[in-house]
Amino acid sequence: MEEIKAAIEAAVPGAGVELVLNPSVSAQHSLRIAPGRAVAVAMFLRDDPELAFDFLSNVTGVDWPDKEITEKVKVTHQVAKTIDGVEQTVDETVEEVRKHVEPGCLEAVFHLYSVAKKHGPLVLRMRTVNRTDQVELPSLTQVWRSAEFQEREVFDLYGIVFTGHPDLRRILMWDGFKDHPMRKDYVEPDDFEYEPTPHDEVLKRAQERRDKEQAAPAGTTRPPVAPAGNEGTREQRPVAE
Amino acid sequence: MAETARNFFGSYVSKDRLTTVEYPEKRIPTVENARVFPFLVYDGPEWEAGLRCVACQICEKECPPKCIYIDKSKDKKPDFVGKPQFYPARFDIDISVCMSCQICVEVCPFEAIKMDTQFELATDDRFAGLLLDRHELAKSNEYYRSIHPTEAGEVDARLNEEKVKAEAKAKAAAEAAAAKAAAATKPAEPAEGGD
């Protein structure tokens, strides 16, 4: 792994390459590369006769959400106090609770293999700056064609925008879909069940929505939800003692 | 052409080649290991008294689509072997969700839930008809033995072994208690005799 890192740094100046250790038994360590020179690094990995990583096997997106870190800090203040009738400034040490948010990011992980030399896997990672507005990463489709559909899927499910991709559209969700379903903070819409089923949460949400709609004036053209008498809800059954 | 003729005329002669079964008048016998939906096993003649389930809720936690709903009872009731155990006040399985993966059977420590082989459960009530409660789920151990003979044989052997071990332990404990009681009364006698 170290040799590959050294080779990349020698061939592509300015590529920020770090080794990320994998604590599990599989010992599949990865290299984190800076997005700026990623395409050059990829081309070097593919075209170098020794490494010959010509097979991009897998592109994965990972969501690392923001983390709120709370820590207790001892802070020393200068406080004006009256002691024995004399005004003095005294040092007081107080414990404060400080919270700060470590920004999360989105990450793309690439697994490379070599068909010519039959070795692998080499794992590359690229991180975006944050999860909200700066979510661009360079697309590796021009280096490995197999990234085409997989980067579209990562865009669809995570929201990473791959610059330079020839056809970046949603691939699994429909084109008008708004959110990115694989993110950790994704909230499922509760209007996708056409008819309620006896499971607790879905039934409750559907009933709440139906009550809200019955209170609001009719304007929706959606077919009505099944009436309450039809549902064999568990709440209506007597519990056997 | 020869293949077709072989199959066509052969179907009058050998049973293997006639692959049509006149369902529903005749049915193919189900394979012994087949799994369709779970059911609860009870020992003895009464289903409520003999239910093996002790509402430990392990199957509820491990079920992948979370189709089992259990409410534990507040009191304990003696089970078929006489030991007071909790019992499930409600045990519902939503078979419109159940994917017949058999994980609930694998993780149950009490051999209380097993897989049935009945699949003709169609009903026109989409919600209540497919939510089986514990009365509909409870089937006797004899039924279990009739559908899965080998498995039931192994399960019965294991449960008998446990029962024998429990009885042996109880007997040993009773003997130890009796010996202790006898030893407690003995020192009193020489004291009395000495008096």
Add this chain to the structure above:
Amino acid sequence: MSLAETKTERVEGWNRAPVIAPDGEGELLEVAMGPHHPSTHGVFRMDVTLDGERVIWLKPVFGYLHRNHEKIAEGASYLASMPYTDRLDYFCSLTNNWAYALAVEKLVGQEVPERAEYIRVILAELTRVQNHASSIGFLIQEMGASGTPLMYAFKEREKILDLFESLTGSRMMCNYMRFGGCRVDVSAAWLDATRKVVAGLPQFVDEFEALLSTNEILMARCQGVGVLRPDLAVNAGVSGPMLRASGVNYDIRKVDHYGIYDRFKFRVPLGDHGDIYDRYMVRVLEMRESIKILEQALPGLPAGPIMDAKAKIRGFRPKPGEAYGRIEAPKGELGFYLISDGGPNPYRYRVRPPSLINLTILEDMCLGHNVADVVLIFGSVDIVLGEVDR
């Protein structure tokens, strides 16, 4: 609509499919093939733009069967994801199970006893035989032989599925592999039944080949159609029989040495031209090689436990880390990428679907051919929508 008005730009370099200019007469026709289509192997749509009968633009559209399996796995424990993996490539549920079990075993360093390895190989090769048989059957059906060759292939498949049912309890959704071995042990009766089925397989493949390989219609429609260059195949991430039909010698059973495949002697069939006929022949020859492996594995099955004694079923919490495990599934390279954060559920669970990635160059293969060939080329890719969409 003229070609100039088409939607997206094409970037120079590898990912540019050759642009075919229409011959200038008449209009271009846009056809949506699917999602309700008898030949699209599931709910799958292809937006093709035609100049007469020739295809000059093709975009695959899928996602109709997307169930977000990866997010379900993040909310379920490691064991609870195992039945869901059956439903990825629903024709080959046992190889899906094995790939997932392999990835988890790599993550924690779990060892598998020898008997379990043998059973895994036997079941995986049986799966490969029945998958290739049904894939060829579907290909012939798409050529117009409505139903009978498919049912002929399915006859063998039924025998193999009956074996699966008597062992695992279910014909297709087997849920059989566990982390550290297999769920139930095989009985002597099952081994006898398997030996009988395997003994009948070579004759079946011979009959299949005798009926099909020199068939005029098959040769005329498949030779030279849908050619895939080997360098483009490797660059596009194509794997499995499609890659080997283009002449690239890459079989994960030989490269990664997973399981106990090193103990068996089998060859890897390669194609010369990379057209549909080569893919058909590679699948037939792979069936023969699988039968060879079965004939070696069945007598060699050792006695012993089928599950590692230290393996945990409940309360399985792997230490933090990640692992990527892959196997040679009948459709291609099926890989699972797991990131664990120490909890009972995986932090990230990713399926590397061979069917989706093999579809990347569907457009390149179909351009310039007739619409009827598109159906055949698509059938020769051999996809299953459960895997493409997850």
